[in-house]
Amino acid sequence: MNALGNDSRYAGSLRSALAAKLVDTGAIRSRPVAAAVRSVPRHLFVPNVSLEIAYTDDVVLMKSDDAGTAISTVSQPTVVAMMLEQAGIAPGHRILEIGSGGYNAALMSELAGPGGAVTSIDIDAEVTSRARQALAGTGYQGVRVFQADGQFGWPEGAPYDLVLLTVTAEDIAPAWLDQLAEGGRLVVPLRLRGQTRSIAFDKVQGVLHGRSSVLCGFVSMQGAGTTDGQVVRLDGDKIVLTFDEDQVIDGGALQGILRQPPRLSWCGILIDREEPFSNLDLWLATRFPGYCVLSAHRSSIKSGLVSPVLQWGGAAVVEGGSLAYLTSRPSPAPHLIELGIIAHGPTAKRLADHLAGEITAWDQTHRHGPGPRFTVHPKTTPATDPPGRPDVTTRHTLVTVHWP
Ligand SMILES: C[S@@+](CC[C@H](N)C(=O)[O-])C[C@H]1O[C@@H](n2cnc3c(N)ncnc32)[C@H](O)[C@@H]1O
DSSP states (O other): OOOOTTOOHHHHHHHHHHHHHHHHHTSOOSHHHHHHHHHSOGGGTOTTSOHHHHTSSSOEEEEEOTTSOEEEEEOOHHHHHHHHHHHTOOTTOEEEEESOOSHHHHHHHHHHOTTOEEEEEESOHHHHHHHHHHHHHTTOTTSEEEEOOGGGOOGGGOSEEEEEEOSBBSSOOHHHHHHEEEEEEEEEEEEETTEEEEEEEEEETTEEEEEEEEEOOOOBOOGGGOOOOEEEEETTTTEEEEEOTTOOOOGGGGTTGGGSOOEEEEEEEEEETTOOOHHHHHHHHHHOTTEEEEEEOHHHHHTTSOOOSSSSEEEEEEETTEEEEEEEEEOSSTTEEEEEEEEESTTHHHHHHHHHHHHHHIIIIITTSOOOEEEEEETTSOTTSOOOSOSEEOSSEEEEEEOO
């Protein structure tokens, strides 16, 4: 479908190899997504890198801010493919993409076909002009690209069958829900308690029901949807506890906490060094209102002030003036580690026991299960449909995490 004037046979073979790799890894699960990846010339959307890099399964940096933080990228093909599978695009779908670049919009245009419509918006005029140019140059001039803050969606094209974000959100903006058709799908990289998951939701009577979720990483949202995370700094700035906007914390009560004697306990739970425990972290995040992420500078770990479960830090919990966090030690089997808890403060023992109990509950009940499911109720949902106790409250929604 595209006009591949300057697409070489070599680019075509690299593209087929990339598609084959994504099928092998399971990122691509359907024929239409495979066909779209084989068809869209990614290298023409990333003219700043070589052909080989354009068809490597990696993110391509397009723009950084003054501090060197990435603010615009063309996303990693694995993540793009996984999100397209979550999106379930069918011919004729009307789609809004928030966060442009051109490549993903071209793929969606292939999937929605000539009867569909793709609108892509980005807050950055430089990005929209580059995306518009690349889309026109590759034959996807039907994709409409506008500069706008995605927080407000693009009402002119509503209702959409799909709203798909390619930028990290920490809330579900009312506009996305309003502009979705009943039964429509929202695919959004949603950051909750320090973890970002691309979640596919279906809109049913104003409520978003999660169908699937995968861990992912995207650049942060700019504009009106930016949220204010909270941090508590310990040991100078070398140890940072990160909380979300809705959590109530007393950072003052924690000053000097790490100088209080540590209380170390072991859970008797072994984990493979390769096993991701993001689900354990999310479980703990839903069990403890004072859940946070502890990040430590190498020097604080080397000095023995902290000994977190991962090289950079890990899950932690604050309760009153006490702090407990996950640690680990090697086990007799070299590929396994044992989980433990280090706690400080006046209620260290009680907090450590509570944490150990929740880690055991996760191990016995959820560790080998299908993983979390999410439901999102707008705060404006009528009282006749209460969500029960929400696990996370964002500016506009109540998020419930289910563990089937
Ligand atoms: C990962 S890039 C998009 C990748 C792109 N979809 C592709 O095809 O590879 C994320 C984009 O989100 C944009 N962005 C950040 N905040 C935004 C907002 N509030 N509204 C719209 N776009 C935003 C950034 O300017 C950036 O270009």
